[in-house]
Amino acid sequence: MTVTTEDGPPRAEFSARAWLEGAKPSGVEAAAMACLAVLLIWMQLGGTRIGGLIAPLTGGATGPGTTPGFALNALTGLLVAGAVWVNIIVLRLLPFRAQVAVVWAELLLLFIAFVGSFDRDFGIWFATSQDGTTNFAYLITTGAVTTLYVSLISIVIACLIAMLAALARLSNIGPAYAAATFYISFFRGTPLLLQVYLIYLGLPQLGPQFAMDAVPSGILALSLCYGAYLAEIFRAGIIGVPHGQHDAAKALGLPPRLTFRKIVLPQAMRFIVPPTGNQFIAMLKDSSLVSVMGVWELTRTAQIIGRRDFRVFEMLIAAAIIYWVLSICFELIQSRIERHYGKGYERK
Numbered sequence: 001m002t003v004t005t006e007d008g009p010p011r012a013e014f015s016a017r018a019w020l021e022g023a024k025p026s027g028v029e030a031a032a033m034a035c036l037a038v039l040l041i042w043m044q045l046g047g048t049r050i051g052g053l054i055a056p057l058t059g060g061a062t063g064p065g066t067t068p069g070f071a072l073n074a075l076t077g078l079l080v081a082g083a084v085w086v087n088i089i090v091l092r093l094l095p096f097r098a099q100v101a102v103v104w105a106e107l108l109l110l111f112i113a114f115v116g117s118f119d120r121d122f123g124i125w126f127a128t129s130q131d132g133t134t135n136f137a138y139l140i141t142t143g144a145v146t147t148l149y150v151s152l153i154s155i156v157i158a159c160l161i162a163m164l165a166a167l168a169r170l171s172n173i174g175p176a177y178a179a180a181t182f183y184i185s186f187f188r189g190t191p192l193l194l195q196v197y198l199i200y201l202g203l204p205q206l207g208p209q210f211a212m213d214a215v216p217s218g219i220l221a222l223s224l225c226y227g228a229y230l231a232e233i234f235r236a237g238i239i240g241v242p243h244g245q246h247d248a249a250k251a252l253g254l255p256p257r258l259t260f261r262k263i264v265l266p267q268a269m270r271f272i273v274p275p276t277g278n279q280f281i282a283m284l285k286d287s288s289l290v291s292v293m294g295v296w297e298l299t300r301t302a303q304i305i306g307r308r309d310f311r312v313f314e315m316l317i318a319a320a321i322i323y324w325v326l327s328i329c330f331e332l333i334q335s336r337i338e339r340h341y342g343k344g345y346e347r348k
Helices: 011-023 027-042 049-058 070-092 096-116 122-126 135-170 174-189 192-206 214-239 243-251 256-293 298-309 312-341
Strands: none
Touching: 027 070, 049 070, 070 096, 122 135, 122 312, 135 174, 135 214, 135 256, 135 298, 135 312, 174 214, 192 214, 192 256, 214 256, 243 256, 256 298, 256 312, 298 312
16 A cells, blocks of 8 residues: 655655665666676686585586586676675665675675685684683783783884974974984884894894893884884874964964964874874784794784694684774774864864
8 A cells, every 4th residue: 555645656656766766777887797797707716615506507516626617607707796786786775874784794704704715623712721711812811912012002102202203394403303304214214124123133232231122122113113104194284284273373372382282283183193093003913023022912922822733824813803803993992083183174
């Protein structure tokens, strides 16, 4: 039964028409799907697990000693391309948030299927050691904790160094400008691993008083390296604030330091936070380089447990998942900070 409105077609008919209009593919979309189908046929997916599921439809067979024919490869490619097309059409009919959730779920399932295709024994993650702790829990309590505190301390020190270097780059003081540019050029132009060796093995050559343990050396290397990258990010954020803000503050009689602290820096944070968050996530993964000094961070801990149980690949996958979860957590924190500093620029 349909309900007729005063100034339009029946609601049921209108909904069906809107659904059909939303599901109708465009010419560009059809061309893209045709190209995808050709690509999938060229990739010869008949010999994959998907082809094995479709093989009975063509009367063929897959497995060791068999070669999929063109019919199976073509049918597999067409069906996969068709499934992708149907998925796109269905997603287009959903609200934005539902689209995001569905695509995340689909990609996560594809990743799980990809990892599951390795035919590995991932039960090793939950095997217990002599102290009753599972391997996965030990990765978190030992490796992830070390990675976290090394990265957090390093990013704080790197931000302090970056602010000083950025201000020196913006100053008219020759020695400060020269030192800042040399520092940024050197630490951006040399590999982080080399910097780790220079600090851990090179500084003791100047005297025993300069020798540092592995963890402080790793923190110093990460801080100096990422401080150089962040210095340019901070400088770009500061010069991104309109110069009229400086003029307005000067007209009000505000001193330069107060102008920078209360007016310039809060506005610059809107430009600084996103790339800084990106650099921190990169640092989270690059902290694995401190393992060359014997630090039991996440990657090294996974390697040691894997070698002990002859399951290195499985434990590295577990470490990758922990890295990913940590990155997602910090992405959420970053998005909240971005919203805080971007409140005055939100679209109405």
